[in-house]
Amino acid sequence: xxxxxxxxxxxxxxxxxxxxxxxxxxxxxxxxxxxxxxxxxxxxxxxxxxxxxxxxxxxxxxxxxxxxxxxxxxxxxxxxxxxxxxxxxxxxxxxxxxxxxxxxxxxxxxxxxxxxxxxxxxxxxxxxxxxxxxxxxxxxxxxxxxxxxxxxx
Numbered sequence: 001x002x003x004x005x006x007x008x009x010x011x012x013x014x015x016x017x018x019x020x021x022x023x024x025x026x027x028x029x030x031x032x033x034x035x036x037x038x039x040x041x042x043x044x045x046x047x048x049x050x051x052x053x054x055x056x057x058x059x060x061x062x063x064x065x066x067x068x069x070x071x072x073x074x075x076x077x078x079x080x081x082x083x084x085x086x087x088x089x090x091x092x093x094x095x096x097x098x099x100x101x102x103x104x105x106x107x108x109x110x111x112x113x114x115x116x117x118x119x120x121x122x123x124x125x126x127x128x129x130x131x132x133x134x135x136x137x138x139x140x141x142x143x144x145x146x147x148x149x150x151x152x153x
């Protein structure tokens with residue numbers, strides 16, 4: 001019986017796991033606020049706008065931290081662009097920010113950095129964004145290792 005359970009545990013650990021969203025509802029805004037508090041001392045205003053939002057960033061050495069700040073001064077999107085592969089990991093958007101299209105912000109980052117890469121494990125929402133790029137005439141997507149890499153055409 002013990003051997004059966006050990007084999008079952010190994011089987012389960014080999015299965016792809018579903019990555020859920022980090023937080024839901026009001027928790028999501030709170031998580032973005034927590035990230036903002038962690039980084040705010042080092043953030044620089046890029047002078048760029050994304051719609052009505054100001055773009056703030058910080059080069060953290062191992063990647064670049066991005067925030068979209070609404071006109072009232074609240075952070076509404078957090079994104080970490082990791083290392084030389086420009087891997088988006090993680091990204092979190094406040095639920096009341098329906099006017100922020102994550103795919104369009106990704107395109108802004110593609111223009112700025114040349115390309116971005118998907119994380120190796122993604123939430124269902126992130127997978128939808130990357131799946132949309134496969135049929136987007138303005139984006140080129142290629143598989144590099146176990147990550148998708150996207151750039152503007």
